[in-house]
Amino acid sequence: MARYIFKRLIGMMIVIFIVLTIAFIIVRLAPGDPAALMLGPDASAEDAAALRQQLGLDRPIMVQYLSFVGNALQGNLGESLFFNQPVTQVLAGRAEPTIFLSLFSLLIALVIATPIGIYAAYRRGSFLDQAAITTAMLAASIPSFWTGLMLQRYLATDLGWFPVSGYGGPDTGFLERMRYLLLPSIVLGIVNSALILRFTRASMLDILGEDYIRTARSKGMGERRVVLRHALKNAAIPIITVVGLTFALLVSGAVVTERVFNIPGMGNLVVSAVLRRDYPVIQGALIVVASLYVLINLLTDLLYLVVDKRVKY
Known part of the structure; x- marks a missing residue:
């Protein structure tokens, strides 16, 4: 190890x-x-x-x-030409909204995709299964900026359930800032739930056809226990893999959503740095995102040991 x-x-x-x-x-x-x-x-x-x-x-x-x-x-990524501050300090100031946006989006995607994917596999070929697959393909096909604008129009502007955009002022409390992230998190969660749903369904279908699942059922074990304890546990590794990749992509690729909702995150910072030709910030953001990406991949691989004790490295 x-x-x-x-x-x-x-x-x-x-x-x-x-x-x-x-x-x-x-x-x-x-x-x-x-x-x-x-x-x-x-x-x-x-x-x-x-x-x-x-x-x-x-x-x-x-x-x-x-x-x-x-x-x-040595941790010195240079000094921003626009902010006149060290790049590490500029990136650290923009990391909070991006990280929390990615975490909330992943949580929403899991809440949507995991139960639907499990049930779709369990009811393979049913109307609900076909509807889940169609909905997942539709969610993956619609651009995130269009979904964001539509939800922004109806849920934020018309109904007033969420703030329209921004991240609050300097004196805004932590909980209020998290409220600003709810609507963009829903947008990213819907878009990224499609991939997790399809992987969950495919992985569960492979496991539900195994001999030991039929053996468990023949012994009179309840369906809930068969699906959740035996099937889901053995199907977890492919699901964890796609969840880890999704989180890494969310951290590095939430640029469009941050621009639509005017969130001062790392994606918005990089776009502004490109327009301002602030090359030290561009270089620093590329290095930080790449480091986070490889770190998340490592943590995902180590999580296999927690889920399945049979995994050996």
Whole structure:
């Protein structure tokens, strides 16, 4: 077990190193002079030269690369050109809404997808099964921004059940801020429940056809116990896999929903950084998201041991 974790950590370090390299290359491949792009078209040549020196862009490319990697490994991702703050501080200030939005969305997706997927597999071929599959495909096909705008229009504007957009002011309490996240979480939960539902149904169908399920039924065991204790427990690993991937995608891909609901999260920050050509923030966000992604994958693999004691690494 310890050897497996050590190997995975080494693999994570390699992935992060590759991401560091890609982030460095992206900025250098930007058309034109990066310093001039950051300052805008009205900047003078002297200002561009001063910024190049400040960013170290006037040094040899290999020296720049080694300095960038060395600083990143020490937790120094540079300084935001727009906020005039360290990138780590800027990202930390935007992490809360994104993380809670992802957690709430995943919880809603699980509440929707898991019971429906289990029941659809149990009633395979029935009207409810076909309706569940059709609804899942429909939810996956509709763009999240359209769903968000529709719910925003009717549930927030017309009925007033939720705040329309935003994340509250500086003095807003924690519970009130979480209230701002409910409607966007419902949007993302509906969209992402489709994949979890289909995987839950497929995994349960495989298990419900096994011999030991028929044996349990032949011994007079109740259907609830057969489905929930025997079938669901053995079907859990594929479900956990897709749940882990869904959470990782939510953390890194909630950009559209954050823009629609004007949530000051990491996705909204990255879009703004691209428009402002704040390259240090773009590089830092790419590195942080990639690190979170590989960490979530590792935690998902370790969760297999909790669910199924037969799993050995």
